[in-house]
Amino acid sequence: MSTQDGNNAVENTPAPKSDKQMRAVRFHGKEDLRFEDIEEPKCGAGQIKIVPAWCGICGTDLHEYMGGPNLCPTTPHPITGENVPLTFGHEFAGRIEELGEGVSESWKVGDRVVVQPIIYDGDCGACQDGLINCCTNNGFIGLSGWGGGLAEHIVVPEYAVYPLPNNVPLDVAALVEPLAVGWHAVNISPFKPTDSVLVLGGGPIGLAVVQALRARGCPQIFVSEVSAMRKQYASDFGAHIVLDPTKEDIVARCRELCGGSGVHVAFDCAGVQQGMDQAILAVRARGTLVNIAIWDKHVKLWPNDFNFRERGYMGVATYVKGDYEEVIKAISDGRLDKCHKMITKRIELDQVLDEGFMTLINGTFSDEQNLDRDIGDTY
Amino acid sequence: MAVPGQVATDSSAKPMRAARFYGKEEIQIKDDIPRPVCGEGQIKVEPAFVGICGTDLHEYLGGPNFSPTSPHPVTNEQCPITIGHEFSGTVKEIGKGVSDKFRVGQKVVVQPTVYCASCGACKVGAENACSSGGFIGLSGAGGGMSEEVVMPEISIMALPPNIDLDVGALVEPLAVAWHAVDASPIADIKEPKCLVMGGGPIGLAVIQVLNARGAKLVICSEVAKKRQEFATEFGAHHVVDPSKEDVVARSLEICGGVNGPDIVFDCAGVPASVKASCNAVKSRGTVVNVAIFEKEIPFNPMWLTFREANYKSVLGYQRKDYLGVLDALGKGTIKPASMITGKIKMQDLVKEGYMPLIHEKDKHVKILVDMKASM
Incomplete structure (x- = not known):
């Protein structure tokens, strides 16, 4: 074949x-x-x-x-x-x-x-x-x-x-398609199974990332989301803590939840300036912000926020050979056991x-x- | 352990001479600066070239930005502070408990990184990203433009015997480049093809380090004529003028027309260089930002996202980078002496140092202050 x-x-x-x-x-x-x-x-x-x-x-x-x-x-x-x-x-x-x-x-x-x-x-x-x-x-x-x-x-x-x-x-x-987007993003990000992670946005792709992280045993999944319904979904699909950016200081909370350092990796599944600004600062030194969102315009970036903590930014796009097979296998063997609720x-x-x-x-x-x-x- | 950036002073000793930064457009040469004390685990260095x-x-021009205006968390100092973080010198005194590798009179370089040794970044070995970090010469605790500097043994490294003290003052900018190249995926790429945005001192240092680290192809993008010549002299295989050519299209063509450069180093730090870097790099390639920016820039995440490219920033260097540069200098794989385009006395710092670098920057790469000649 x-x-x-x-x-x-x-x-x-x-x-x-x-x-x-x-x-x-x-x-x-x-x-x-x-x-x-x-x-x-x-x-x-x-x-x-x-x-x-x-x-x-x-x-x-x-x-x-x-x-x-x-x-x-x-x-x-x-x-x-x-x-x-x-x-x-x-x-x-x-x-x-x-x-x-x-x-x-x-x-x-x-x-x-x-x-x-x-x-x-x-x-x-x-x-x-x-x-x-x-x-x-x-x-x-x-x-x-x-x-x-x-x-x-x-x-x-x-x-x-x-x-x-x-x-x-x-x-x-x-x-499988939306799950593969999240799976692929986690795959090519620097995420390691012991890392703490922030996910921006609890829409379908954010939920796919949460499930992919859960499938790999991520011990700390935080989701930043405004909508009440999506917050509930984020929790249901495996987020350990759901944060509301209109009510909480995302940067301070992420640092506090990670012993003062911040998360290792953040996934941007929302694509809004304010969220990106917060996620950059919520990532620890040498951590990475992974963008999955599609942006239709330019953002303002303050590169020194990357410099002074040697942070990284990377883009991910859909999926490659291997991702579909892995997602199908993970559904079959139960690692993505909640996905039908999507x-x-x-x-x-x-x-x-x-x-x-x-x-x-x-x-x-x-x-x-x-x-x-x-x-x-x-x- | 002695913390880099924490040093005692001796008010009973004869004060010393130093160049001090007070604030925007204000530098003074003072003769009443207290001498540092060489404590346990520390080494006192007499600066030679800065x-x-x-x-x-x-x-x-626009500070204090980096220099502290309230007590720095590690050095506890604020402006005015002694200037000079790129320097070589000779060992003047060795503190108690220092290993027997050092002897008085030895040629050394000083890694000026100030760090707390206890925060999250320091704990994971990223002391250059310390949340309370800084540099001697910018954040207090003395600096190269003075008679004496005291740092812990870990911050002092021997200069190879065949390398002169003036070249020793170039180790710092070369270590910035070494750190940037080390943080890039160069070691994992067969025949790496690289693009360097900007032919200023850091761009030229990156070009040299890339050649020393086995880059197959080095392209430099630079507007100024004189800097284009420097880029070629220091090992760029191709020089592209972004005011006349499309850097993205030209670098793709130079790389063979199939894929763009594997790694792009942004040593220019302007909106146009960020955009060109992100658009020139190949799919899954890496843009390494070495520049410090003065203001926020327009950025489009899609420049990277559709090609799954990476953007990472580096800052300063670590001890390993100093050791890497010193080793390369000793072996002769980096020969940076012609980066030195002027030597001046400390008394003439602003007139003959800062002004030419600000107003005739194309003509200069590095101007060194000769400390022996300044006392």
Whole structure:
């Protein structure tokens, strides 16, 4: 089976078209999401056709809807050749319905699988180093073309497909994507299992980081969060102490909780100036602030705050080869045993805009949602 | 244990001469400064050559910033304070309990780091990041521009016999560079390719240390003509002028067109150098900030995030860095003598030292104060 190796040349061929129609949720532009009929893709050589079972709505989807297109291309994407309108959905799991010519014999129709949505060119400098997530031309299935999980069918390259163990249900498998973001961040950060950690923000990614830290036995997980509901989630998912930046001095509290020194590592899953300022000072000498948040503008930085304690700052982006396998294994063996609680609502494909996007935007639910498009599916 | 930056004085002894910083644009040469006492575990050094550092100029032009205006937690001193933290000298007196490695008259350098030896940073061996830290010559407890300095044995290191005392005064800026290069991932990279932003004294020191530490390729980005020449002289393989060329595109091209530099050292410390550093470094590469900034800067986390790059800051040096530089000097892998572009007397400190460094900074790398000639 071919995997996302990065330094392997990839065949980035779009799926062939068919004359059949299917239903899909497509993003046309700002505040323009349509549930419509589009051409159903056919399964080409080296490709796998999947019936998506569950698909999560991500903060990135909401950003695109409210203020985009930002990440979604408006001119042909260098790899997919597609631009808006594009099918949404990059956090999804489903069942194999057809296997293209030449794919590994280990796959069978009906297999339960999850899709790792990174699209990459395989030959830029980053890809040559195995960093497909940093590919200069990168994109995502469900944001940059090749269809998305919010459709009745999707065809993806074999390298994007990961098998699921029997004890990982398809709805939970739709959480692998956001969990992999947190898992990857913890993986490449300097975090060691005895370290104390501050997580800024208790949204889906913050919660993914909390769970990844808990899975590794982190003895001190602090979460800084304002919203009451998210504070509760942070606690439920494994934070040892939840701090409220509107009521407490985060820097003083972190130092106090760590014997006067501050935390070893902080993860910024909020992306706001004030939080970043606090996190820099809450990190001990030679500690690191890890940014996962997407920022849409510049911040003010006072580099001397880094100098005088030799602190570091690093960025992390999505996930690489290995992260999906590790997250799937951690779900299967119980290290991520609380993750199913991230699913706070289940809807059908025709309800995506009204019951999905609007619910998340209006804040009725502040957490991951999954979309049931196949009621009665047995796991 | 003797704490670096804590020293007793002897009011009954004949006072000594020293250059003192009082505040913005005020430096005085005084003859009534109490002499330090060489206590247990300490060594008294007679300074020979003292370098003038950018930090000294910053204090003079806009300070006191770094220099304490209330009693420093370790030295207990505040302005006025004796100037000079980059210096060499000879051993004048050896305190009780000092090891037999030292003898009177020996050529030495002084690591000027002041630290408390008890805070969290000190406990994890990051004494340079001590929460009460400082430097003699900036934070009290004496300085190189005086007749005598007393520090604990741990802060004093022998100069290799083949190295002159004037070159000894360059160990401090070279140790800054050594520390920065040591903190970078250079040791883990095969044939490391590096970009150095800025060809001032620290940039030039980084270029030399990179060559001594096996960098495959060293690019320097610098605007001033004279500094570009210095950069080449000290070992930069390519010099890029950021006022004429796109540093990000040029460094990518020089590195072979596939990936940018593995490591970028920001020794310029301006918003443009931060942005260029972050955008030039390869995916998962490291930007090491060596510069001290005067104000906050605009920064975009996405410069680093989409390429998973690292930004880390370093400060000063540790004893290991001094030892690394001294070893490289002894072996001849660093030959920094031509960094010395002037030697002056202490009496002329402002006129012939600070002023040329402020107004003709391109012409100079290091101006040293010759202490023997100043007494």
